[in-house]
Amino acid sequence: MGKCGSEGFSKSFTILLNYYYFLVGRILLYFLYVNIYLFSLLLEDILGNLAKAINDEEISIFNINRFTVWEGALRGFRRNTYSPTKRISVKFTDDVGHSEGAVDIGGPRRESDDYFIAGRAIAVSLVHGGPPPRFLATELYDALVRGPENVTCDFQKIPDEDLKSKLEKIADAQSLEAAVDAVLMSQDFLSLAGCLRHVTSLEGHKQLVKEATNWYFFGRTSSAFERFKLGLSTLGVLDAIRKFPQAFQPAFCHTETKLTSQEIDQMFSIVLESQGSNKRQTQSKVTGWWRDYLIDAQEEETGVSLGEILAFATGTDYPPALGWETKPSIEFIYSSDLFPTANTCANVLRLPTVHKEYEDFKKNMDFAIQNSPGSGQA
Numbered sequence: 001m002g003k004c005g006s007e008g009f010s011k012s013f014t015i016l017l018n019y020y021y022f023l024v025g026r027i028l029l030y031f032l033y034v035n036i037y038l039f040s041l042l043l044e045d046i047l048g049n050l051a052k053a054i055n056d057e058e059i060s061i062f063n064i065n066r067f068t069v070w071e072g073a074l075r076g077f078r079r080n081t082y083s084p085t086k087r088i089s090v091k092f093t094d095d096v097g098h099s100e101g102a103v104d105i106g107g108p109r110r111e112s113d114d115y116f117i118a119g120r121a122i123a124v125s126l127v128h129g130g131p132p133p134r135f136l137a138t139e140l141y142d143a144l145v146r147g148p149e150n151v152t153c154d155f156q157k158i159p160d161e162d163l164k165s166k167l168e169k170i171a172d173a174q175s176l177e178a179a180v181d182a183v184l185m186s187q188d189f190l191s192l193a194g195c196l197r198h199v200t201s202l203e204g205h206k207q208l209v210k211e212a213t214n215w216y217f218f219g220r221t222s223s224a225f226e227r228f229k230l231g232l233s234t235l236g237v238l239d240a241i242r243k244f245p246q247a248f249q250p251a252f253c254h255t256e257t258k259l260t261s262q263e264i265d266q267m268f269s270i271v272l273e274s275q276g277s278n279k280r281q282t283q284s285k286v287t288g289w290w291r292d293y294l295i296d297a298q299e300e301e302t303g304v305s306l307g308e309i310l311a312f313a314t315g316t317d318y319p320p321a322l323g324w325e326t327k328p329s330i331e332f333i334y335s336s337d338l339f340p341t342a343n344t345c346a347n348v349l350r351l352p353t354v355h356k357e358y359e360d361f362k363k364n365m366d367f368a369i370q371n372s373p374g375s376g377q378a
Contacts, residue, residue: 042247046240047322050127053235058086066092077117084124084234115224119231127235129325131316132251139217141252144229144238145245148218155213163189163216171209179205186212193219251321259306259318261294267310267319268349270330282353283332289361290330290351296362303366312369315344339368 060083062076076082122133142151155171158164166186173179179199183190190196190208193215199205218225232238241248270287273279296302297309307317314328328347333340333354341350355361 042244043251043321044323046244046247047126050236050240051129051322053085054087054128055085056087058083059089060086062088062090064090064092073121074114074117077120084120084127088124088128113227115227116231119228120234121231123232123234123237126237126251126321129320129322131318132321134251134318135254136252138249138253141245141249143218143225144232145242148214148222148225151214151218152210153213153217155209155216158213158216167209167212170205173202173205176200176202183208259310261291261298261306264294264306264310265291267324268313268328268330271332279332279334286332286351286353286361287330289355289358292358293362293365302362304369308369312340312372313342313344313349314347338364340365341368342372 060076060079060081062072064072124130126132137157139151139153139157155164155167158167163186166182166189169182170179170186173182176199179202183196183199183205187196190212193212195208195211195215197208199208229238232241241252270283272283293302294306294309297304297306304312305317310319311317324347326347328349331348331350333350333352336354337352338354340352342348352361352364355364
C-alpha cells in the first residue's frame with residue numbers, strides 16, 4: 001500500500017473510531033436517562049402502594065406558624081390522637097393568629113424526641129405526597145440501607161478542625177515512629193472511641209483512622225440514629241428503602257441536579273379563554289412572559305430561583321416524590337394588581353395582566369416572590 005493509501009486508511013479509521021466513541025457515548029447517555037426515568041416511575045409506584053394505608057376519612061390537624069415550623073410540627077406529631085395513617089390537614093397562621101386555610105383539598109400534603117419525629121416526618125411527607133428531603137449525606141443513606149458497620153466514612157468530612165487535623169497526622173504518617181507519635185497526640189479521643197491501641201505497622205494506623213472516623217459519625221450518635229430509623233419506619237418507608245435503595249436514593253441524597261425552566265413549565269397547566277377572545281390575546285402575551293421569566297430564572301437573570309418560584313406557587317421547591325395530587329395551574333388576574341398571587345393549598349398561581357412591558361412584569365414577579373412570607377395563601 002502506498003503512502004497516500006496509508007494516510008487515507010488512517011484518516012478513515014480515525015473517523016470511524018471517533019464515530020464509534022460518539023455512538024457509545026450516546027448509548028450510555030440514553031441508558032442513563034432511561035434508568036433515571038425508570039427509578040422515578042418505580043419510586044412513585046412504591047410510594048403509591050404505601051399510601052394505600054392512608055385513611056382519608058380521618059384527619060390529623062397541624063397548626064403551623066411560619067416562623068416556628070418545627071415547634072408546630074413537634075406538637076402535631078406528639079399529639080395523642082396523631083396517627084400516620086390519618087390524612088394531614090395543615091393550618092398556617094400569620095403573626096396575629098389568623099388561619100390561612102388547611103391542606104385538605106389537594107396539592108402536596110406536606111409538611112417524644114426530635115430524631116424520631118424527624119424520621120417520621122420524612123416518611124409521612126413522602127407517603128402523603130409531600131416533597132422528598134434530598135439532603136442526606138450518601139454515607140448516612142448507605143447506613144440506613146446496609147448498616148453503619150458496612151459504611152466507610154472520610155475523616156476529611158469531620159467538621160471539628162482540631163480532630164480532623166489529628167486524624168490527618170495519623171493517616172499521613174510515613175513511618176511507624178511518626179504514626180505512634182500521632183496516635184499519642186489523639187489518645188483521649190481514640191480512647192473515647194474505643195480504638196486506642198498500640199500501633200505495630202503502618203497498615204494498622206490506617207485501620208485505626210477508619211474505625212475512629214466511623215465512631216465519630218455513627219458510634220457516638222448511635223442512639224439518635226436508631227431513633228431516626230424507627231421514625232423512618234413509619235408506614236413501611238424504611239423497609240421499602242432497603243428493598244429498593246437505588247429508587248429511593250435520589251429522593252434522599254443531595255444532588256447538584258437542578259430543575260430546568262422547561263420542567264417547571266411542563267408542571268403547570270394554563271387555564272385559557274376561548275381562542276380569538278380579547279382575554280385570550282392577553283393570556284397568550286402573559287404566558288410568553290411567564291416562560292421567559294422561567295428561562296431568566298434558570299440563567300440567574302432574576303432575583304429568585306426556579307425552586308423559589310415553584311415554592312411560591314405550591315409550597316414546595318421540588319416536586320413531590322409521589323407526584324402531584326393536584327396538578328399546578330396558572331390563572332390570570334384581571335385587575336390593576338401588579339403582583340402575582342398563589343394558593344398553595346390548591347397549587348394555583350395567578351399572574352397579573354396589567355403590565356405593558358415584560359421588564360415590569362419581571363420586576364413585580366421578583367418583588368412578590370422575594371417578599372412572600374411563606375406557604376398558604378401567598
